[in-house]
Amino acid sequence: MELLCKWNQLSLVKRILIGLILGAVLGFLLPGASFLSLLGTLFVGALKALAPLLVFFLVLHSLAQHKKGAKSNMSTVIALYLIGTLLAALCAVVASFLFPSTLALAQEAASSAPGGIGEILQTLLNNAVSNPISAMAEANYIGVLLWAVVFGIALRDASDRTKQVLGDLSDALSTAIRWVISCAPFGILGLVFTTVSETGFSSFMDYGRLLCVLAGCMFFVALIVNPILVFLCIRRNPYPLVFRCLKESGIMAFFTRSSAANIPVNLRLCKELGLDEEKYSVSIPLGATINMAGAAITISVLTLAAANTLGISVDFPTAFLLSVVASIAACGSSGVAGGSLLLIPMACSLFGIPNDIAMQVVGIGFIIGVVQDSCETALNSSSDVLFTAAAEFRSRRLAARQD
Template identity: 70%
Template sequence: MNLLQKWTDTSLILRIIAGLILGVALGITVPSAVGISMLGDLFVGALKAIAPLLVFFLVMHSLANKQDTAQSNMKTVIILYLVSTFLAALTAVAAGFLFPSDIVLVQGAEDAAVPGGIAEVLKSLLMNVVDNPVSSLINANYIGVLAWALILGFAFRKAGDNTVKVLGDVSDACSSAIRWIINFAPLGILGLVFATVSETGIKSLMDYGHLILVLVGCMLFVAFIVNPAIVFVNIRQNPYPLVFKCIKDSGIMAFFTRSSAANIPVNMSLCESLGLDEKQYSVSIPLGATINMAGGAVTITTLTLAAANTLEIQVDFPTALLLSIIASISACGASGVAGGSLLLIPLACSLFGISSDIAMQVVGVGFIIGVIQDSCETAVNSSSDALFTATAEFRKWKKEGRKIKW
């Protein structure tokens, strides 16, 4: 019991690091112990299962509570999401010109279903808004979950106080369940790392070393230069303590789960620890998991430019700028699951007249390097959801003369 108490009293991040180290060690020494990887599947599955319910009831309760008159800052949050995504695409364009990549095209992704154009991406996004609410909860369609939570939340404003209290009790129960699940993060990380080390061959990544360096370099630049600059412009204060906290508490977890949807509960817990308004972050965090895709914009732009360079297609700046816009819009339509941005690469490749056959080979390359690419992409995407949610609210605090602290 004393050992268990010491374990629970230890910082969660230290416990996660311990799980990471143990996962690597077990993946190298006993790679055939497949039962260990189940720990990661169970952890991610639990997060994905509870997250839609948490979002649904939090948003409904926040809107149904007549006493809550906080002014929404969602316009600021959405602008920050879109600006960050576009600047990430521009960063990838600059890197593509400075460090052009050649790739070895591969087969293997020909059967994947990809959208036919921007119109199809946007149509899919809009159809998700009006999806059946039960179906939205089951399939973790957060656009649909948010839409119905907003509608029902406003409708419940006419309900009695007891009804609103029940909604609050359910949302509190979901929050408690999330905290219990997050306490199992070290075991989940152990399983996820074990699966990666034991199943992924390092040799298969060697042919794409330059491409991986460009991708990861762009994402690091976005996370530690572009995003802090955006935060500083808004709050006129050293952004790095907040940036590092978001990366430590959200980005590291997202790196291993490789799912923005699974990381929604983690981000909500982070926002709560920062003292943010639940009415704001209960909407902005799940929305960010859908449309805040800076890492996805980097992936789409970098792999598309690599394909053009491999085929010796000359890319001028106006076309590259158009690619940034297309990549940003496409990334906003990418699903919040592992590999969601890769299936939008053919859409961007069509800008340069690259055939769908070649584009799908580029997608195949993306799947090969996905263990690194998707981990970094999700870490950037998800940590910035919390970062910009906090930035929007701190900007409001600044105008009101309140002290910002984290």
């Protein structure tokens, strides 16, 4: 009992680090103890199961409560999401020119991917108008968001009693999510155990240069580009906010490798930051769908690595076009592990790279995905909170100036 009390007194981040260390040690010493993998599977499964319901009812309740004529900062949030994604793609292009990488294209192609921007947009539109029940069951966040917005606006004239019921449902789901998050150290233990026991560290050595370029771009965006954008909004030192978002959101997202599964974590962090629930309950789920700076980096770096391997000369205008295409494609990537990789063939088509070779690049992406996708998701998810907070602090600053 005393040990349990001491455990509960530790911060969640410290408990997660303990789970990380234990998972790595057990994965190295006892790779056959596969039952430990169940801890990670159950943890991520529980988050993914509750997240669509939580998103639906939070957005629904927020919009139903929204007063007509009340100010909103969503335009600023969306602008930050899109600008951040484009700048990330540009950083990836510059880094790929400075530190060119090559790939060992020898794997079999065995999957399918979108053929172009038109197909991606068509898929997004089809997902948006899918059945709302199936959208929640399948974690289709585009559909969940659309129907939550539709029903939320339709319920603006509902009675206060109805709105109270919606609020109670949102609170109940939030409480359930907090219970799941309290189990994060054990879930992280299982996830890290699975990674170490199944892949070890050999795959990282084969593509060390490529991983350094990918991770370096993501760290540069997280620690340089994003803080500049935040400073332009809040006009004060952005790093305390940046580091808190990376610590409390990025670390969790690094291990779950799913922006969608990390939505409850981000909602909790927004509440701790004192942000307006009516605003962040919409912007956080939206960010998990379209704020994909990490995905834009992955698409750009791997595509240019493929072009470099094949000896294809890439000029700056074409590279800039790749940045734009990668940004648009990234906004259409799913918020699940590896969601950005199947968009690489579409970007490769800009350089005339055949689909079978492009799919080999996708295969390499899955090999290094343990690190690549973890860093990508940490950047994506932490910046959801970062930009949401920056937009609200900006609106407060402007309001205070007017007063």
